[in-house]
Amino acid sequence: MNREVLGCHIGFEESPAVLARLRDGTDATWTDLDAVPADHVIAEESERFLLLARTPADLRRAVPYGGMLPRVRTLTVMVAETPPWRAAPVPVPDGAAFWRALREVHVSGGRPPAWAWRVEVTFGRAVPAGEVLRAVTRGLGGTARERLHGPVVALAGTGTAHWRPGDPNVTPTPLSGPVPARRDASGGDLCLRAASSGTPDWLGEGPAPIDRREPARRAASRLVPARPALLAQANLVPGPVAPVPDLGPDLGPGLGSGPGPDPGLDPGLDPGLDPGLDPGFGQGLEPGFGSGVRGPGPATVLGPLTPDLLAPIDERSVCPIGFLPAADGPVAELTARSGAYEIAAGDVVVRVPPSGALTDTDVSRLRGLAGVTVDLTVDPTVDPTGGLTGSAAEALGLARTVCGLAAAGVPVVATPTGAWRDLLGAELADLLDGFSVSRLTDALDREQYSVRLRRLALDLHGVEGRWRSLAAARGLRVPGPGTVSVLLCTRRPDMVGFALRQAGRQRGPEVEVVLTLHGFRADHPDVAAAVAAHKGTITVIEADARMVFGEALNQAAERASGAWLTKMDDDDWYGPGHLSDLLLAQRYSGADLVGSAPEFVYLERIGVTVRRDMATELYTGVVAGGTMLLSRAAFDNAGGFRPIPRTVDGQLLQSVTAAGGRVYRTHGLNYILRRREASGHTWQEPINAFLRSFRRQWRGFHANPLMETEALSTTGERDKA
């Protein structure tokens, strides 16, 4: 066995000083995972292996590169900074036999402000480090299993993990093919290749790969080399007791991950980074150092500009989790600097590498901002054929950064023109166009804009959306999210019409309504008309009035055929984006049960709408009962509803949590709870509770624009329209 210590790192392009600190005192040979081709093998086997990632998002990008990593007895994974909402990276073992050889797991760190982590896993024999890495990443994601996005993809070339972050199911492929076989089948349904001017012809059989520009990156020269004295000792390193960087108590803040980006990097002092300014940069340095931003030469033309030229956004990292509704923060500006990007409001808040890949910790830092402006009015260089030339490589990175901000719900303000519109997609461009900085000061206006940004950006530029469109372009159909079964159980015939209209106007997923008439018949005139007017799939169940509420719901769930179950209440208002936003939240949170915050409440007795002061976009134990959505499997795992007459919602939440599930609460802008007089409901809070503290109050019924209530009657009752 090779007794040399090997290490790799990922994501430190814009923070070389952090990497230097982590590596300090370690004798190892290092590989930058983003700088080597997908089929590169660092080593076959090693006593121990180090993996340094700046953020969980970077660690997820390392997962597809698992095949590069050697078989090891000890794997040490360090994440320099994580956002507060991430779970601890405790490895979650799977069915692989090597876990029987596990000897020790040591997880430490997790202290604010950086929440840095160090995980060391030791086995009795050499095991594939890539598969251990998966287990660590699952731990950080807070899930027992990873949801894979179809299709199965083969990756060829450098930096291609940007296209499949977190995917352990990829097949590394040589640059000129062919895609290696996996058992008896081809290793991938589609192959994505990072191309450059020197990319050889594809030799593999079958369909040609999807050629995409290799993600732009800073040269290795930016990384501060380990101290020569330590490098000199590299060959003397003993085996299991090799000095390995330690996450001492002093490490957290020292990582530069607290309040601002790495101070060790100052692009302003290094004009040589811009290849356009100084093509000769790097002369006089060691080979391999200082070639500036790498990328294909000007000869490469990408063809017509479309959104799917951009590497997708990893929705499990760059997403609305942690969104803050406060509108009193500063407005920052996103600008290109020396090939990379800066988001600054006076001080630099975040530096984005040339690839345009935002991370979860970057987004976390941006949460205090009211918004981010970016100038997208100057067209990037476009060649006569309409393609983007190499010298305008920046455009892809900048457009991807904007998409990332939008996907995270960071209110990004721009008026994109020309090529920018083509890259962002017309819908997203139009949305950006219709907003202005002055509107950021209204917290509600800002948040509804953020929600619209998330929807479009996550759908179009998320990993799932991007691959759905790439697959469709090659004739492959990727299964959709599945049907949502709405469990609607009511005791009031006069509310059936109102409730069915709320379910009927849902946009996005296939919806099936399971309507339980609790104590009355389907031939009730109000009901018959309402059911006839409903356009979607509907199943009507007549339940005896003596049946308890929880049992009636379980009966409805049995009759439901959808992959997802959700509960809707008969007297609350639901915006048309309600179900699609819940599915979206499920996708980025990975939670077992998602729901909205009961943030907006219409107090019917006094004719007042309040917006309560409620944290949203977070993992929590409680969501509004009328908004719970969970998979069929999660519902069955939790044992369904309890057969009791009241508080069935809270009981289900508790069961899901007890079964090891996680509950996520998304924004509350699609939902208005109707608070009736005390007698009309099973249980409710006293009216005073809603008036004790709130964020805002409106006289009368007030719905934000996402509710699209113009077409609806506001009282909803007894109107037969």
Add this chain to the structure above:
Amino acid sequence: MKGPMNMHDSRARPVRGAQPLIRLNDFGVVTPPVLGAWTPSRTVSVVVPVHRSRTLPLTLASLAAQSYPSHLMEVVVVDDGAEPPLPLPEIVPERTRLVRSRPGGWGRAWACQSGADVAEGEVIHWLDADMVLFREQVEAQMRWHHLADYLTVLGTFKMVATWDPGLTPAEVHAAVSAGTTEKLFEDASPEDAGDTGGAESNVTDTWTSEYIERTAGLREARFEAFKVHVGASASLPASLLRRAGGMDTSLVLAEDTELGYRLAQAGAVFVADRESRSRHLGASTVMRREQEVKRHNWVFLANRVPTFRWLRKPPVRQWAVPYVEVVVEVGDASYEQVRATVDGFLRGSVADVRIAVAGPWSALRDGRRAPLDDPTVDLRLVHELYTHERRVELVESVAESAFPAPFRFACPPGWVPAADCLTRLVRLADDNGYGLVSLALAERSDTGAGGVVAARLERTAAFGRAGLLAERGGGPELEDLVEATFGTQWLDGETWGLLPMERAEEKKPAKASAKASAKTSAKAKRRKRKRTRLRAVLARTPARGLYRFLSRAARRALTVAGIRRSRHSRSRGGSRPG
């Protein structure tokens, strides 16, 4: 005005009908037409009170040269006891009347009210007899009165220290007509200024102009705009003046500030128009004897303008107009409930309250009854409890408005305010401009809004304005208009210091002697039972009935004498004290 004005009057709206909704004092939603480019239709009476004035001929000459159509303008010169009676000078506007102040009073307020009483115009325009107006002064103010019916418009004037004593009305008329009024006074030579010892210029701004500047022409002055209501050149609809109760003729100084206060409570908006210009000849009394004027006026204003909080010191005493009128409707509440609530407000941190306890007091009969089994015993007890408390008024029904008190707080009996409850609520309302703050207290099972037991703080100005708007435009409900003009808010009662009686008692701070008193409570209870029996016996005796009769009679006598004045009998006309 010479010839018909041009017809570009698209921005001048019809006088009656839907009124613009002005939020607080921000009249930016109303855009006045450009001077000279609109067609006036409303009539105005310029009321000029005169006691003795050498400058009246100049004032009337400048009035005769106004751009406002003469057929829409009358001038009422009110002779406030000048000796010998005033003659009308030669140059006067076409329709000028000279009237004597109504007998029985004197002073500027008295004269102004006398003039307003005989004025025929839809708008009253006050004008002092030491003012020289610019040509568009009246027109500039009148354009606003064509846009809304609840505006008080303030002119902009500067003080002229010295002027040519030989200045003739004809010269003034010519200069004003030619639009060169400014030139009449700026010529006072710099040497003159030097002689008087000051380096200041001859024409100076007043203290109000600085405030007006700071509040974007009063648009940002919220509830405070009235304090710059200077009567020397202001105008308002006659209906608004009547609504506010006219001039307080008991005042001989500061009457315009006080009127401004009541106009604000009636819902008026104050507009400062920079193009309604004039010159005030000579320094005002305020300028000459500032300290003495303050010493005098502050006493009178303290009594009448409760929102000048700094004038009401020490805080624990009573003034003519209370700060908050508390309303407690007895309904079928018990004596204990009413007492808990009323006593709570009496010991609150706002001392200048008046508490109206509404109940069917006149239904209490003196005939023979079983005192303890009397179905009206609770009402009797409440009556007896508060008959001698000056801050409590036992009323049959509650007036529509707390006017001129700036706030009303309606509280159901049985709910007890924390000591700082009213202070906090009023501050909240002032900070946010709210016209109505409702506190949810409890919920009953009855359906509808009545099922929520609530207390409410009403801003008199907000409901005054809503009333004005509802009267003219009809349409939305009063509270919707309050929401549109001032804002409304619902809050939780407990958070804001209103607790049910039972819990308020629990919450009372435990005294050191609490334990000791608990020990003796059994003894006390026995003693109390004995006392109650004794009282029952006493109540049956004729002597007690006589006492009750006498006390009620005494109270009536005091009311008639006007010493114990009721809230709404504002002294007007004949009852001028002093």
